Structure formats: structure tokens, C-alpha cells
Amino acid sequence: MGCGNALGHQIPPYFIFAGKRMRQELLEGATPGADGSVSETGWSNSEIFQSxxxxxxxxxxxxxxxxxxxxxxxGHRTHITPDIIDWAVEKKIILYVLPPHTSHVLQPMDVGCFGPFARIYSSEGHTFQRTHSAVINKYNLCSIACKSYNSALPPSNLQSAFRKSGIYPLDRDAIDQSLFSISDAIHRQSQSDENIKVDDIPAIENETTEPVNLMSDSEINADTEPILSNQENENIQIYVAEKLLTKTR
Structure with a gap:
């Protein structure tokens, strides 16, 4: 998992390894602040995301x-639970789940950071294999990935990513609308396939005017569980906002 903000500050990477018990040697060579956890599948889940x-x-x-x-x-389902929402409200964190199939233009990490990360990691991996005559495994991966992460998420890349996605500075014209054409086609197909009943949640009458700090979090490997539908996403955002307003009033 990777995260950074609109000012150009990165949060150290967080690794998820396949296994039943976290071993410190899995983080051998990690840069300061990097951490990790394990799951049986090697993928994130609700417990790991909350942790x-x-x-x-x-x-x-x-x-x-x-x-x-x-x-x-x-908007993966593992990223939204009542416990996560309640914790976020308590900590004055506004959770905003991006609309389905839009991360390629709206998720700053995807727009300007994980592409360079993938290229740098590939190059560093090949260099490691040549110089050490060894394959990359879970015990030497962390040092290579941390080095690549730091190179791919400098302040300039993070700031550019938020700017290109039109998030900060806020610019509604920053994105070429044609980039959403593929997303629209995917959404129409998913809408025709799904049969999900979502409970109605009352509309919001007020909004908070407190200043915010923009963060963007993403997983380098996409979660295998299905993403939220547009209707589920909208209702979750309303629920989060109402919880926040109740807390701040």
C-alpha cells in the first residue's frame, strides 16, 4: 500500500505478505518507517486495511x-466497514471512495506514481538478479521495493499527480473527458450484471466548511474482491458525511 498527499509528502510503504505469522526478516532492508503484515492469500482484507x-x-x-x-x-469492499468509518470520524478523517473504474484518471497514486514505481522496480529487480545471481523472493523484496517506492514518490511526482487528476489545485477541466469512455462502458456492463439492493439513506442538508488535508491511498496490487457499485459508493459517501456532521455539530 502506498500513500501521499497534495503537498508532496509520502507515507512509507506498507507490505502484505502471504503467510500466517509476520516475521521481522520479511522487512529486511526496509527504509525507515516501512512496515507490513501477512494474510493467508497475500492480499489485503478488512482487518489489514483497518490495521x-x-x-x-x-x-x-x-x-x-x-x-x-x-x-x-x-472502492474495494474490504476498504469499507462500520468500524473503519467510525474510527475515521473519531480521528476527523473524511473517507472518500472514488467512483468505480475511474482510478486511472482520479486516483493520484495511479495517475503519477505507480507507473514510475513499476518501471523502477522492474529495473532494480533485474539489476539485483544480475549482481547477486539470485531470484527475488519475499525475504529480499522489501529492500528493492522500498528503494523503488522512494524514487517513484518524490514531492514532484506526488504534486503533479494531484494536479493532473484535477484534485489539487481543484480544476474541473484538468481531465480529458474522453478518458472516461472506457470507464463508462465498463460501468454499463457492471450495471446490467448486478442485482444489488441498497438501502436508502437520507440526503445531507448541510456541509462542513473546515479545511482539509488531501491524501491519496492506493494498493500497488489491486484487491481481488469486487469493487463497490456506483449506488453503493454514493450511499457510503452520504453515510460517512452524515456521521462526520453528527460528530462535528
Missing amino acids: YLENHFIKYVTGMQDKHILLLYD
Whole structure:
């Protein structure tokens, strides 16, 4: 998992390894602040994501407690639970799940950071294999990935990513609308296939005017669980906002 903000500050990477027990040697060669966990599949899940937020993410945004933090991230089902929402409201973190199939233009990490990361990691991996005459495994991966992560998420890339996605500075004309054509086609197909009943949630009458700090979080490997539908996404955003308003009133 990777995260950075609109000012150009990165949060150290967080690794998820396949296994049943976390071993410190899995983080051999990690850069300062990097951490990780394990799951049986090697993929994220609700428990790991909540632990990431509560024990990793929060350590690097605690200096911003006087302001709300807007956290933008992908809409996988493992990323949304009542416990996560309640915790976020308590910590003045506004969770904003990006619309389905739009991360290629709206997720700053995808727009300007993970492409360079993939290229740098590939190059570093080939260099490691040549110089060490060894394959990359889970015990030497961390040092290579951390080095690549730091190179791919400098302030200039993070700032550019938020700017290109039109998020900060806010620019509704920053994105070529034709980039959404593929997303629209995917969405229409998913709408025709799904049969999900979503409970109605009352509309919001007020909105908060407190300043926010823009963050963007994403996973380098996409979660295997399905993403939220547009209707589910919209209802979740309303629910999060109402919880936040109830807390701040």
C-alpha cells in the first residue's frame, strides 16, 4: 500500500505478505518507517486495511489533528466497514471512495506514481538478479521495493499527480473527458450484471466548511474482491458525511 498527499509528502510503504505469522526478516532492508503484515492469500482484507489506517497511516498525519483529512482511495469492499468509518470520524478523517473504474484518471497514486514505481522496480529487480545471481523472493523484496517506492514518490511526482487528476489545485477541466469512455462502458456492463439492493439513506442538508488535508491511498496490487457499485459508493459517501456532521455539530 502506498500513500501521499497534495503537498508532496509520502507515507512509507506498507507490505502484505502471504503467510500466517509476520516475521521481522520479511522487512529486511526496509527504509525507515516501512512496515507490513501477512494474510493467508497475500492480499489485503478488512482487518489489514483497518490495521494499516490505525497503526501506520495515522502515525504520519498526527500533526494535522487541527484539520480534517480527506482520504481518497479505491472502492474495494474490504476498504469499507462500520468500524473503519467510525474510527475515521473519531480521528476527523473524511473517507472518500472514488467512483468505480475511474482510478486511472482520479486516483493520484495511479495517475503519477505507480507507473514510475513499476518501471523502477522492474529495473532494480533485474539489476539485483544480475549482481547477486539470485531470484527475488519475499525475504529480499522489501529492500528493492522500498528503494523503488522512494524514487517513484518524490514531492514532484506526488504534486503533479494531484494536479493532473484535477484534485489539487481543484480544476474541473484538468481531465480529458474522453478518458472516461472506457470507464463508462465498463460501468454499463457492471450495471446490467448486478442485482444489488441498497438501502436508502437520507440526503445531507448541510456541509462542513473546515479545511482539509488531501491524501491519496492506493494498493500497488489491486484487491481481488469486487469493487463497490456506483449506488453503493454514493450511499457510503452520504453515510460517512452524515456521521462526520453528527460528530462535528
